[in-house]
Amino acid sequence: DVKVTQSSRYLVKRTGEKVFLECVQDMDHENMFWYRQDPGLGLRLIYFSYDVKMKEKGDIPEGYSVSREKKERFSLILESASTNQTSMYLCASSPRDGFNYGYTFGSGTRLTVV
Amino acid sequence: TQLLEQSPQFLSIQEGENLTVYCNSSSVFSSLQWYRQEPGEGPVLLVTVVTGGEVKKLKRLTFQFGDARKDSSLHITAAQPGDTGLYLCALHTGANSKLTFGKGITLSVRP
DSSP states (O other): OOOEEESOSEEEEOTTOOEEEEEEESSOOSEEEEEEEETTTEEEEEEEESSTTOOEEOSOOTTEEEEEEETTEEEEEESSOOGGGOEEEEEEEEOTTHHHHOOEEOOOEEEEEO | OOOEEEEOSEEEEETTOOEEEEEEESSOOSOEEEEEEOTTSOOEEEEEEOSTTOEEEETTEEEEEOTTSSEEEEEESSOOGGGOEEEEEEEEETTTTEEEEOOOEEEEEEO
16 A cells, blocks of 8 residues: 655644654655645645655745755755644655546654754 | 635534525636535545536536636535535646636535
């Protein structure tokens, strides 16, 4: 069964900590995405990547960075976590022609920053 | 910026009832996807619609793409508690398969 795996379902971190969220896909997809999901705001795109070592900013990249050293792995980094980054984080992947095939999402990481 | 509006925001119905929910764009789009997200999980793709006026069926779910390619609807017949979840529409923007999502419709089906 093909899937996208996020390393943690729940995470609690302190303000100021550096936080790594890991995402791995086993479908050989070119595209990978990081979203955050908040009540009333929907899914908002943080960063995406179309290939290894490539990254592009999404709609809300401030306070985040990403790394894609291997095709199957896309990491989201919170350089200095803040309470307003408490959220559900969703990773997704798609083939290069992702529109016709849709996105495959992970189960999400619920991050709480205290 | 292309805006996607979904309505209603929340819907609570009894098992066995029918319902229709909507997704509207501020401009014409080439194609659209519907996803369902269950609590504690990521969204799962239900369908992609690409042609104006297109209708697609998935068991008790009927998806329609408006003739003017600015809107889409999802009709559920005889809703079941298993239909409970967040229904998201998303449209394709740009040349690299980046999707823009609506805020979603929260559906609760009571037994």
